[in-house]
Every structure is written in structure tokens, then in C-alpha cells.
Amino acid sequence: MSSSSQPPVVIPEGYKLHTENTSHILLPNTKEAFLNPVQEFNRDLSVAAIRTWSEELNEAKEKKWKQAQERKAKRSEDVGEDVSRKRPKLEGSTEPAIGDGQADEPSGSGGGSTDIVTGDAKASAEYRSHKFVLLEALSATGLRSIRYAKEIPLIKHVIANDISSSATAAMKRNVELNGLADGVADARTEDINPAARKSKLGKVRINEGDARALMYHHSQERNRVDVVDLDPYGTAAPFIDAAVQCINDGGLLCVTCTDLSVLATNNYPEKCYSNYGGVPVKAEYCHEVALRLVLNTISSSAARYGRYIQPLLSLSIDFYVRLFVKVQTGPFEVKKTASKTSIYYVCSGCQSFYGQSLGRVVEKVNDRNGNVNPLFKTHPGPPVSEKCPECASPLHANAVAGPMWAGPIHDPRFVGKVLEHLEDNQDKYGTATRMKGMLTVAQEELDTPFYFTPSRIAGFFHSTCPSLDDVASALLNAGHNISRSHAAAGSLKTTATRADLHDVFRSWVQSHPVKMEKIAENAPARVLLAKEPRAKADFTRHPQTVTPSSKVKLVRYQQNPTPNWGPGTKAESGTKRKRQSEVES
Template sequence: MTSSLGYVEPLLFLKRTQFIITSKMETSAVEFEGKTYNKITEGQATVLIPSENEVFYNPIQQFNRDMSIAAIRTWQKINADELQNNEKLKRKALKGFESSSSKGIKILEALAASGLRSLRYVKEIDNIDYILANDLSEEAVESISRNSKYNGIPEGKLRANQGDALDVLYSNRKPENQFDIIDIDPYGSAAPFIDASVQAVKSGGLLCVTCTDMAVLASNNHPETCFAKYGGVSVRSEFCHELALRLLLNAIQTSATRYQRHIVPMMSCSIDFYIRVFVRVYDSPVGAKDSIVNTGIVLNCNGCSSFKYQALGTKTCNKNNFKYHSATGPNLNSVCEICSSKLTVAGPCWISSIHNTSFAKQMYELVSESENKFFTKKRMMGMIKVIEEELEIPFHYTLSALCSAVKSGCPPIIKICSAILNAGYKVSSAHSCQCSIKTDAPTNIIWDIIRAHVNSVGKSKKIEENSISCKILSVESSTAVDFTIRKEANPESRKCKLVRYQVNPEKFWGPKSRHKTVKRKANMADLDRPQLFEKVRASPISRKEAVHQLEVFLSSSAAQTVPSGITTQLTKISKAFTESN
């Protein structure tokens, strides 16, 4: 029986889905080996999902899968070029110790669920030796085998394995067993899998890691959990999503250095409700030493959103000899030098480059030249271009926070960016935040520019004495600010009208809960926002589920559209529930 439903909205998890970029997905009911399944096609793969939804499948993650395919193919090209030009690497690769051997690359998807991602890798990436698709769940492993068969994958190319990801990773630490690519895509935090992953990837190989626990990684709410999981503390700030990436990178780095390995981030993406990093790992005791300069703490002002960061150490070079020193300081005041408000400490976190510009350029070319390969191509091109343009400088301001600190309306961002360029500094956007301003200009220059903007449009009458706005505006500016518009202040990605920032395709866009073998009782994400508070209390679903849904909402960009009083209330509820559990 094949009753094609044609193009319908994916109903597996979402009550109402309007994909802006991912559009609609082809689904139909199909019978295979005597059972009825929902058939879902994504990219070049088709998966059969049991109609009662035994195995996790999240259609929203198509962008993640598309980006991963493009990143792995870009890595393959770069890696092949490196091997071509380096005889030592070539010899090691032939022995299978260095990425990649003549037989093709070995990929491990350690938490593979339905197997869709692995299937897409097999079909959409060339020169693969084999993929090991592992999952703890029996249903998931059955699904991987079934889908491999249904897609006609040759024997041995896609190997389904039931096991704990940690066992698989730890048992493949020997150089001859290591994988070229390891993909870690769990529910929530990837923290438990980091130590094992950095050991099971070949030198020069690529580690692809997703974390969806943004309530921990990108807020003030759970500093103790964030520290326990990632070895660093987050802070609610304009740059909290970039900080989440930097905390994860630092966690990967600290694990790698224990084994005299070091990391080089190729691309670090903040996407919707989660983060995804693509990191190369190398054997290098010397590289591991650089971790002291790659790591730092950050202080964020609670009043005006200014920030400072400082490395934990410095490195000097004398006649090709490197020497490392402890940092002096901190060269920071106990209160903000701009508005005298309290500063919150975050980190330690990764403070070096989170992307590799050459990698981003090559990935952009690959995606733009691919004809109909990626369903989310438009969004991919927008994000990769903004990443390529992003300055290699930690953290950023936002136009709205700068202007709201002085109670002023926002001017066109190009005006402020031009003033920064005219003052002799660099400026770019950050892919992780719309209307962000990333710059090497010192904080006092930024505030001189904002003061000059306020002078040009007139001061708000609402500014009270001794307020933060009053303090900022009462300072004498030391910079002659020039607002003459500069062409370079308008980046290529904006000129080309690429999809630079994705708007949430639907209300409560977010990660889905773990798969259930029984029907879910209720889905908080389906509720209208005003009903949320009452439903959390009265809901028949478990407290844990309610708190999870609440945290998902609070960490999503949808939360930014709600008056801050409401989000503060919801945060309190979430915290109270967590503490009482």
C-alpha cells in the first residue's frame, strides 16, 4: 500500500510548521517488509520512520545536516590538497594513521537515531570508505539497518551498531582505528562525549559537535551547571550565543590538550536554538601549549553592555624560541569604566578565532556551485558569507543595546559602522546576532561615537539624573567622530541580499524532546505564549518536561520579542522548578 500524501507538512513533531527556507518536506505512507512507515525524503536519502514515531527524527535539523555535508566535503578538499603537498603526511595516510587513507574516509556518527544523517553522508559525500552509524537504542539501530537496505546502500558501507557512544569512541583511540570524521549530535549537551571524541579522531580530522542546551550555555540561569559541564561560566549578554560557542570550543580544547593534541576551529555556527562546531584536531604537543593564550575570561557590564576580555597567558618569541608567561592584571576595574555598573565574570572560554576564513570561503564556493544539492542552500550561503566576513575578534556589541543605554532610537547601523571605520578601526557583523557590531575599537571610542550620535539627534527628555544614560552622556568625548558613510560599512552579504539572519519560521521554534515510544501527552511548544505560565502549573506533562520546554523558549530568539518583565518571571519559574527538583 503506498498512499502518497504528496508534499505535506511534517507532522511527526510539529503541530504547525511553516518552513521559510526549508520549505516543505516530501512525506508519504509506505509499506516495507510488512509494516507501514512514514517515508521522508531529505537530500538524496529516504528514511522510513515507524508511524508511531519510535525513533527520533527532527526535520528542523535539515539545515544542520546540509551544513555538515558541505563542511565535510570542504574538509575533504582541503585535506586532499594538504596530502598532495606534504610527503610525510602522504606516507602516514597510506598507513591509515593520518587523514585520509587511499580507501577513502572513515566516518563515525556516534548518536545516529534514524540513520538519516549517515545515509545522507553516504549518498552525498564522495570517497567514503565506510560510516559507522551507532546508537544506544535498539529501535534506532533497526531503523538504520532498515533504511540502509531501503536505500540500496552496498554491504559494509553503512554499518549499524548498537552501543554506548562512549564505548565506541574509547575503543577506537589507537591511531590505526581512529576516524577521519566524528559527528556528535546528541539531545542537549555534547559534554559527556567530548573527552572520548577528541581521542578517536585522526590527526587533522574533523570533529563535528552539536549542543542544544542553550539554557545552560547562553544564559545566567545555571552557572554551576555550565561550569560543571563545560568548565566555564556563561553570562546573559548581547553576545551570549557567541560565548556559548566559545565555551564549547574551550571544553573541546581542554580535553584535546590532555592528550597533547590541539584544535583549530574551521567554522562555529550559532543556529536557531543550538550550536554546531566544526573543529580540526591535531597531534601537537607544541600546539597544545598555545591553549593558555587561546583561553581567557570575559567581564560583561550589567548596565551598558560594554565588555572586556583577557587571556590567561601570553606568548613571546625570541629567535624562534617561544616563551609563555602568566597574564598580569587583571587590567580591569571592579566596576564598568563607562557607567560604573557591576561587571559579571564569564569564562574561561576560547578567545582565538572561531572560524577559519579560508575554510569559509571554500565552503561558500562549494555551496554556491552546487546545483539543487542543498534544500537550505539560500540560508547556507547567507550564514557562510556572514561568517566569512566576521572579524577574528571575540564578542560584539549590538546597536540596540548601545542605543538603549543612552535612551536613543537606533540609527542605521551603517552610520555607526562608518564612524568606526573613519576612526581607523575594523568592523563587521557577527553571524550569531542580528544588528551586531564586532570591532577592534576600544570601548571608549564606541561610546564617543554613540555620544556623538545622541548629540546629532538630540538627547531624550526621559533621562533621569544619576541614571546609566546620564553617566554615559555626561562624559566629555575625546574622539572627533566622523559619520561620513563608507562603502565598506555595507558588507558584501548585505549588498548581495543574502539571507543573513533567519527569522524563526514558527512560534517556539526549538529542539524537540527525546523520542517516545508512546504518544506525548501534551506539547508545551504548541501553546500560545500568554497561556504558557498557567499551563506550566496545570499541565498534565511532567515538571521536567515543562521546565525543558520553558528553557527552550527562554533560550530561543522568540524570547527576545517578549517584554523583559515576562521573560524575567519565566526565568524565575524555571529556576525555582530546577532548584526544587
């Protein structure tokens, strides 16, 4: 039953109707299933990103298909020419020789000729768009799965799973409400029973069970899925190992983690390490650290199975992180994982950071043939002495963060594609304005670790704060690159070192003196101020201080959507003790 032919929605007693974009769900007045309306941005972003990924995958498969067709046509032509040379034309016969530009008679026509399919016949074949399968491991109300099924054209079907019986009951109700239930069945039936493939199953196929067991069931290459969406209440860590195994080569892993109290502070370092295999840091760039800790968890999990990751889009949003990561297979790329993993020494006095990569790739040129052979080595360390080079804080006062992902966190080309899609479909997303703002900043973001805010650096110097444009101009005039960071308002990323950045503020202090009597004798600020800048900063306004995204009025950062907004309260039900997740976020 199509959505267009659905009768008017009848709202049963004890329920209320919630509508989001093209989809409708019935929410009980009790807390047996949970929906956070604030997460509409997350769902909108996910639809756009997955749709863009699916279109790129389809284009790649179509290109390969055309190349294969051309090779087949070429082989057919070569065979035809070969047959023509070997079969002499009978004297006085009017039968054309194969390969002289005319088609043969079809096989079985009585002509006795060999059936050769010509290039023209092959070219007439039509490419069938690649349809993909998506698995949402923790579906709750089913709203996200329903939206995927209705809004992503290339989707074959969605497997919507939850361990809670009340959640799956809600999903069935909502799937039927949206006209997507042509036969709700166990999502594993199609793989276990071949006869089930012939039955007409719905576009959203509901499964009640443990998410990890379901994903491990799909880990064999013959029945892997193309996209896995992990959107739990809290951490996604328990599900990542199963997820990276059940995704097809080149598939997409979408991950949400809402436990920023663990990832973005040092309140629970032991919990962060047990969940993500790394230690966080309390610094102004802690939200980017959170992204890199989760990426490292995915990367290390994938590497165990000969797979590697390519982050397409990694965002710190409101009270959670959302990542879109392509998972691929390649032993050589897996060997590079250590060189893309670092720990960071972070000074507690001035928050300067010093990266220590766990590995390095050394290229050795063969003298005989000139071939370049990569060698994988450990990395020497540590990167700092006993004291912070900038403010002389002792090493024991520094924090060690990581290991974490040190590679790119976005693919600007992919982000640009998502923006193009959004530009053409703004009316299809309720949060399109904010999507455009955040994606634009992410696309421009420099591929360097960690951002800073001028106000925080000025605080370390106990000085007045220069404007964002002043700091940006000084860095640009010195030959460094800058960008905004999506993770914090008023932030900048730069290719300059921390020492270069501090020189900018030392130059600023020369014309905006600091009252030294208000600074304690043993304060790190005195060490920072005692150094002379190696070069005087030029604060003349640079034309590139206004980034392309700054020229357009964009909503780049969160604006409180509702009073007391946040991750919400976990759902309650009779199956609460066995529930993995009741969140539809």
C-alpha cells in the same frame, strides 16, 4: 545494491516515508525514533563542510605522495648513476650501462642486471584517493549517516551508533532501504577479528552500544577514525573527551549542542560550569559566548592528550550551536592553549567587556645567534579597576564569564572553500540559499570577540538609535574595521574598543539630544552621557559600510520554517532510560 537499482519503495503499515535530498527513511507513526525536519539545514551544512574537508585532506595527501614519489625517483637515479660509474663497460659489448638513459632488463630475465626502477616508471604510478572513515556517535534514525554515505564521494564507510535497540532497528531498516547494507555488522568486528576485513561490509555499519565505549575503543592510533559527529539531544559535553581521542591527526570533529538555555543565559551557571567548565553571561552577545564556551571545552579536552584544535566553522543557529573543529597533535601548539583562553568581566550596566587571558607568549631574542625563543607566562590582571571605566558601575555588579576560547572561531579560507563547493552544487542542498547567506557572513566576520547592536547601545544612552550604516560609517571614518556577525541580525563586530564605540554615540547624542529628566539620578546612562567624546565622530557615509555580503540578497538569519519550530521533544521508547540520544539533528 545501488540506489539506482532499487525497486519502488514499499511503505509498511504504521510507517511514513520521509525524503531528504538523495535519502529516504521510514518513520514510525509512534515516537520510538525522532527526526526534526528543521535540522535539514544542519545536515546540509555538515555534508558540505565534511566534503570540503575531505577534499582538502585528499589534496594534501596527494601532494605528499607526489613528493615521496619524486624523492624515490631521485634516489633511483642516484643509485643508477652510482652503479654505472662502478661497473665498467666490457670492451666490444653492446650492453648499455645502467644510467645512460635506457631501461634495464627486468629482474629474472636472464640478463643478470640489477633491477633499477627509473623515475619514469615511478611517475607512471597512479595516486589512489584517500578514503576516510566517519563515526556518528548518536545516529537515531540513521538519516545523517545515510546522507554522508551517499553524498560524500571520498567516504570509505560510516559507523552509525546508538544505544537504543529501537533506534538501531530503525537504522537497519533505513540503511537497507537506501541500498547501503551489503552486510550489516558490529562496527567493532573489523578491528577485533581480522578475518572480518575480508567480508563485504556495508557502507553504513551499524553498532548498538554506548557511544563513549565505542569511541574509546577507537582511541588507539591504529584504529582511529577521521571524522566524529556528535549530534545529541541537549549537550555533547559527556562525549567530547572520548571524541578528541579517537580522531586521526588532522581529523574533523563536528559538534552540536542544543542546550542554549544553559549556554546562552545565566539561568543555570552551575549547570554550564559542570558541563563546559565555564560560566555564561546574560548579554546581547551571549550566543557568541556559547560558541566560545563549547570551543574551550573541546580545546581543554584535547590538550590533555597533547592535541590542539583549529576551529574551521563555528555557528550559532536557531536553537543550537554547530561547530566544525580540526583536531591535531603538537606539544608546542598545546602550550599556546592558555594564551587562547580568557575570562571576561562584563559590566551589568553597559555590557562593556574586559578580557583577562589566562596565559601569554613572550618572545625572547637570543643575543648571540638571533634566534627567537618563545616563553610561556601567566598573565597579569585584573584588567579593570573596582568600577567599570565606562559607566562606573561597581565591580561587584559585574559578571565574570568564562573561561572560554578567545582565539578565532572561523577559518575564512576554509569557509570560502565551502562556499565555492556550494556555488557549484546548489541543486544538491535544500537549504542552499540560507547556507550561502550564513557562510558568507561567517567568512567576513572579524576575528574579534563579541558583537553589538546599535539599538542596544542606544538603549544604554537612552537616545534615539542611529542606523546601522551611520554607526558603521563613523567607525570606519575613525580608522576601525567592521563586519557583520552571523549570530544576530542587525549586529556589528569592530576592532574599536568599547570606549571608542561609546564616543560614537556621544557624538550622536550631541545632534540628537537626550531628555535627561527621564533618566534616573543613579542610572549608568548619566555617567555615559557626562563624558565628552575624545574625538567627534564623522557620520559621512563610508563606501565600505556595505559589506560584500550586503550587496547580494541573502538569507542570513533564521526565518521561522514552521509553526512552533524548535528542538522538538525527545523520543520515547522502552529503552528510554538508557538512551543517550534519540535525536537525528
